[in-house]
Amino acid sequence: MATVVMTSLDAKSRAASRGMSDISIRNLFIIPTILFLIVFNIFPLIYSLGYSFTDFRASSNAPAKFVGLRNYRELLNDIFIWSNFAITAKYVIVSVTGQVIVGFGTAMLLNRDIPLKGLLTTLLLLPMMLSMAVVGLFWKLLYDPSFGIINYTLGLGSFEWLSNPDMALYAVAITDIWMWSPFVMLLSLAGLSAVPKHLYEAAAIDRAGPFYTFFRITLPLVAPILMIAIIFRTMEAFKTFDLAYILTSQPTTEVISIRLYKMAFQEWQTGRSCALAYIVLIMVLAITNIYVKYLNKVKER
Numbered sequence: 001m002a003t004v005v006m007t008s009l010d011a012k013s014r015a016a017s018r019g020m021s022d023i024s025i026r027n028l029f030i031i032p033t034i035l036f037l038i039v040f041n042i043f044p045l046i047y048s049l050g051y052s053f054t055d056f057r058a059s060s061n062a063p064a065k066f067v068g069l070r071n072y073r074e075l076l077n078d079i080f081i082w083s084n085f086a087i088t089a090k091y092v093i094v095s096v097t098g099q100v101i102v103g104f105g106t107a108m109l110l111n112r113d114i115p116l117k118g119l120l121t122t123l124l125l126l127p128m129m130l131s132m133a134v135v136g137l138f139w140k141l142l143y144d145p146s147f148g149i150i151n152y153t154l155g156l157g158s159f160e161w162l163s164n165p166d167m168a169l170y171a172v173a174i175t176d177i178w179m180w181s182p183f184v185m186l187l188s189l190a191g192l193s194a195v196p197k198h199l200y201e202a203a204a205i206d207r208a209g210p211f212y213t214f215f216r217i218t219l220p221l222v223a224p225i226l227m228i229a230i231i232f233r234t235m236e237a238f239k240t241f242d243l244a245y246i247l248t249s250q251p252t253t254e255v256i257s258i259r260l261y262k263m264a265f266q267e268w269q270t271g272r273s274c275a276l277a278y279i280v281l282i283m284v285l286a287i288t289n290i291y292v293k294y295l296n297k298v299k300e301r
Contacts, residue, residue: 052274059268071275081259081276085283088255091173091244092237098177099233103184104226110185111192125186127179136246139175143247168250172243179243180236184229191225192218227295231288238284256280 020028052071056064075081110121127135142150143161151159161171195218203213241257260280264273 048274049278051271052278054271056271057268058270064271067271071272072279075272075276075279081256084254084256084259087169087252088238088257091169091240091253091255092234094170094173095176095180095237095240096230096233098173099181099184100226100230102177102181103229104188104222106181106185107188107192110189121189125182128182130179132242133246135175135179136243139171139178140247143171162248163250165250165252168248168253172247172253175243175247176237176240180233184226184233187225187229188222191222195221223298224295227291227298231291231295234291235284235288238280238287 051064053066053068054064055067055071106124110117110124114120130138140162142148145151145158145160148161150161151157161167199217200213203217208216239257240255241261244253244255245258245261247253256276257280260273260276263269263276
């Protein structure tokens with residue numbers, strides 16, 4: 001009996017020494033978090049999935065009528081929707097490629113011994129700390145053909161960036177590159193600092209050139225973390241809405257998220273827009289899955 005009492009006391013004293021017992025942590029943190037995720041994430045997903053099979057319109061009082069797969073079938077056969085997907089794909093390729101080139105190049109420069117390295121790194125991180133609305137309005141002023149500093153600096157006169165159908169998408173992509181290249185730079189800098197120095201010393205002893213050192217040592221070792229940056233930025237670029245919506249209203253910049261917004265809140269085709277949202281979700285998951293498989297192959301090398 002005395003042994004049982006002592007064991008019980010020991011367990012209580014150990015829990016008290018930890019500050020909180022496992023049961024208290026479960027009740028205070030884990031269960032509320034799971035309930036929060038169910039109420040605010042999983043429940044809306046299931047609710048909108050149900051609406052995607054109906055002709056529901058939020059602007060009318062008519063009850064939702066079940067239409068089966070009609071919304072999905074019509075969307076997949078709509079050439080204008082595929083045009084929006086093509087614009088989105090073009091934007092993702094230009095934006096993410098630019099971010100990787102600028103971000104990784106900047107990280108290579110900052111990985112050297114240069115004066116004021118910490119201050120420069122901090123200043124370069126500032127763009128991604130700003131809100132999308134502020135960045136959009138700021139670059140709208142920079143692109144202005146009358147008093148914008150970009151035309152003045154490049155000597156382009158009254159060149160139209162945002163009202164030119166051929167240039168508007170690139171103008172939005174340039175803004176996105178300016179804002180999110182620091183994110184790629186930060187991850188690349190972490191990967192570069194983890195490359196063992198003795199590999200460079202061995203390459204120098206063997207008189208390997210910069211080209212060989214970069215492609216046989218630096219790039220293979222940084223590739224996994226660079227792939228993670230590309231995955232994150234591709235997912236975000238695919239969902240982009242704010243910058244394209246604030247900067248310009250050209251048909252050539254109507255990415256799929258803007259089409260989705262117009263369908264849901266201007267044309268009030270709620271059921272159809274829910275179906276489009278799920279098509280976009282499936283595409284993003286498919287692209288992410290391809291990236292993850294490629295990332296695993298890179299890690300195995």
